[in-house]
Amino acid sequence: MQVNDTNKEFRPLIVAFCCNWCSYAGADLAGSSRLSYPADVKIIRVPCSCRVNPMFILRAFQRGADGVIIAGCHPGDCHYTSGNYFARRRMTLLFSMLDYLGIERERTRVEWISAAEGAKFSATMNEFAETISRLGENRRLEDLRCKE
Amino acid sequence: MQRINDDVLNKCRDLIENGTCDRVLAWEEGEFCYDVTPAVFTGDTLGKMIYDDFCAANQSKYLIDESHKEGRIAALLKPCDTYSFNQLLKENRIKRENVYVLGVPCDGKIDAEKARGLGIKGILGAEIDGDTVAFETIYGKKTCSKKDVLHEKCLSCKGKKHMIFDELTDPEKEPETAVPENGTSRFDGVSKLENMTAEERFRFWRGELSRCIRCNACRNVCPACSCRQCVFDNPASGVSSKANTNDFEENLYHIIRAFHVAGRCTDCGECTRVCPENIPLHLLNRKFIKDINELYGEYQAGYDTALDAPLTSYTKQDAEPGIVHERGVR
Numbered sequence: 509m510q511v512n513d514t515n516k517e518f519r520p521l522i523v524a525f526c527c528n529w530c531s532y533a534g535a536d537l538a539g540s541s542r543l544s545y546p547a548d549v550k551i552i553r554v555p556c557s558c559r560v561n562p563m564f565i566l567r568a569f570q571r572g573a574d575g576v577i578i579a580g581c582h583p584g585d586c587h588y589t590s591g592n593y594f595a596r597r598r599m600t601l602l603f604s605m606l607d608y609l610g611i612e613r614e615r616t617r618v619e620w621i622s623a624a625e626g627a628k629f630s631a632t633m634n635e636f637a638e639t640i641s642r643l644g645e646n647r648r649l650e651d652l653r654c655k656e
Numbered sequence: 657m658q659r660i661n662d663d664v665l666n667k668c669r670d671l672i673e674n675g676t677c678d679r680v681l682a683w684e685e686g687e688f689c690y691d692v693t694p695a696v697f698t699g700d701t702l703g704k705m706i707y708d709d710f711c712a713a714n715q716s717k718y719l720i721d722e723s724h725k726e727g728r729i730a731a732l733l734k735p736c737d738t739y740s741f742n743q744l745l746k747e748n749r750i751k752r753e754n755v756y757v758l759g760v761p762c763d764g765k766i767d768a769e770k771a772r773g774l775g776i777k778g779i780l781g782a783e784i785d786g787d788t789v790a791f792e793t794i795y796g797k798k799t800c801s802k803k804d805v806l807h808e809k810c811l812s813c814k815g816k817k818h819m820i821f822d823e824l825t826d827p828e829k830e831p832e833t834a835v836p837e838n839g840t841s842r843f844d845g846v847s848k849l850e851n852m853t854a855e856e857r858f859r860f861w862r863g864e865l866s867r868c869i870r871c872n873a874c875r876n877v878c879p880a881c882s883c884r885q886c887v888f889d890n891p892a893s894g895v896s897s898k899a900n901t902n903d904f905e906e907n908l909y910h911i912i913r914a915f916h917v918a919g920r921c922t923d924c925g926e927c928t929r930v931c932p933e934n935i936p937l938h939l940l941n942r943k944f945i946k947d948i949n950e951l952y953g954e955y956q957a958g959y960d961t962a963l964d965a966p967l968t969s970y971t972k973q974d975a976e977p978g979i980v981h982e983r984g985v986r
Contacts, residue, residue: 562915563887566908583972593970596977597952601918601967603980604947605911605940608849610858618977648858651904 520574520640522549524633525564527557529587530622531579537626545633549577556580557618558591562602565616569649575615575640579629582620592620611648614639659685659706664760664825668730672699677730677756681718683711689781690768694718696729707732709784712765712807714924716740716750717879723751731755734762735834736809738819739922739958740879745820746961747920749882759821761829764802764810767929771805808938809925812842819958842923843946845939865906867933874927874937880917880957887912910940918944919967922958951975 526532532553538545554560557580565576578599586592599618607613617636621629671677682705684695690710696718697705714737722729733741741757744750763784771779771791778794789805791798803811815834824830836842849857875881875888888909914921914937923945927937948955952966952974 563908563912566911570904570908590970593972593974594967596974597967597970600951600975600977600979601944601947602911602915603977605914605943607854607980608846608857608940608943609861609907609911610854610856612854613981616977649904649907 518641518644520548520637520645521572522546522575522577522633522637522640523568523573524549524551525554525557525560525576525578526551526621527580527587527592528553528555530581530585531557531619531629533623534579534621534625534629537623538630539626541626543626543630545630546637548637549633556586556588556591556595558588558595558598560595560599562598565602566649569615569646570651572646572650574643574646575617575636577617577619577632577636579619579621579632582622585622606649612643614643615646659689659708661707661825664707664732664758665702665705667758667823667825668697668705668732669699669702671730671756671758672702676728678727679729680705681715681722681729681731682707683713683732688768688779690766690779696722707760709763709766709782709789710768712767712809712929714740714877714879714926716744717877717882719755720744720749720882723754725754728754728756730758732758732760733818733821734760735816735818736762736814736922736924738821739814739956740924741958742819742961743920743922743958744879744882746958746965756823757818757821759818759824759830761824761826762816764806764813766805767807770807771800774800774804776800776805807925808928808936812836812923812925814842814923814956843942845936846942846946849939849943861907864935865910867935868906868910869933870906870909871932873930873932875913877926877930878913878917878921879924879926880920880922881913887916910937914940914944917941919948919955919965920957921945922956951979 526535535551557578560578568576580592580595581587583592603616606616619632621632668680680697682697683692684704685706686693692706692710694713694715715731715733716737719731745752766782766789768779776791776793776798779791780794781792783790784802787802788799789802813836815836817831817834818824921941923941925938931937948966955966
């Protein structure tokens with residue numbers, strides 16, 4: 509595909525895994541409060557932050573995501589009592605491993621956003637999108653066959 | 657050279673004759689003296705059984721299947737194998753009552769490839785004697801320093817104490833506690849990588865992992881990797897079970913594999929030993945072990961079956977994932 513690079517501004521593709529009970533509702537609140545967040549953020553609703561399998565994150569990168577953010581209930585507020593505590597350990601270890609393999613550490617993030625924090629949702633996504641735009645396209649964990 | 661200690665052989669024969677067991681899991685000779693293969697022996701075939709300084713394979717994984725067969729099997733387990741055995745017991749993969757663990761002593765195991773690298777060829781036999789190894793070759797006798805020809809996994813040995821056993825073949829050799837062999841930390845290799853810049857690390861791993869031919873030897877030998885159905889065998893997983901078509905697949909395969917065994921990996925080092933491309937896969941597993949030790953407290957998988965595994969437990973004070981970003985930019 510021919511692309512005129514000079515006219516094309518880089519728009520990152522960001523995948524946000526949002527927990528159904530807190531962060532997804534937080535995104536909803538951001539919307540109904542008319543707070544904006546970048547359209548580059550694609551939200552995937554998951555039942556709990558601990559539903560996010562490390563494979564999901566790597567698959568997102570494989571298919572062309574430039575950044576992946578996982579948003580869940582604040583520790584202690586999990587709808588299923590302890591899901592986010594497990595997610596916290598898993599994601600810490602996974603991010604550390606990605607960093608160890610030389611993948612830019614800023615491309616992955618975990619944030620705790622409650623259903624009442626529409627403003628935090630919007631601010632977090634704006635800030636994350638800006639960070640990823642600065643980093644540019646993800647080239648270290650991508651599969652060209654999955655991209656156009 | 658003698659391929660098995662008489663005491664060990666007689667012990668196995670006794671176990672079969674007195675009806676304790678009906679078969680023995682040990683090694684048999686391959687085409688050359690150094691390509692030994694794990695094998696099961698019955699009373700009639702015991703004569704072919706060997707256990708010497710080439711027998712490096714971790715036998716625990718075979719006991720998953722063997723312990724679910726009829727009868728009782730005696731297994732020759734080295735100290736490092738007993739960690740994996742314990743871990744599999746904890747995961748309810750092995751029927752304990754069907755296994756008779758015969759703890760065999762270990763002085764480290766010889767890597768014939770390393771010996772060949774030193775110019776010792778045509779190997780007919782070898783024996784560890786203190787800090788040296790005596791080789792018998794078709795060109796005569798040769799000796800070299802033990803640390804030059806040991807497997808990578810033996811250089812960072814966790815200690816010579818068996819974590820679990822029914823009987824020891826050489827109780828006098830059994831140490832009181834598990835003391836790491838060389839006094840050096842097994843995390844030195846990980847620390848070295850951690851101190852590189854992200855760019856250097858990326859180039860290092862791309863160089864290493866791009867050699868992967870996806871033979872799945874690391875998965876098949878790993879005692880922790882013993883799911884009946886593997887995520888990588890699923891055609892919809894995005895990772896085909898054939899050879900990789902680009903660098904991403906190696907990355908994904910090895911990251912996920914290391915993650916799946918995180919907190920369960922006993923650091924037996926089999927993955928690195930069997931890799932035909934000599935990829936230092938233990939560096940991935942040890943990174944997880946090091947992180948777990950640093951963030952969630954010292955934990956050695958297979959040491960104690962009663963302890964909570966780090967990834968199936970939590971505390972309310974755990975570090976936030978952002979700690980990875982805060983550790984200082986390198």
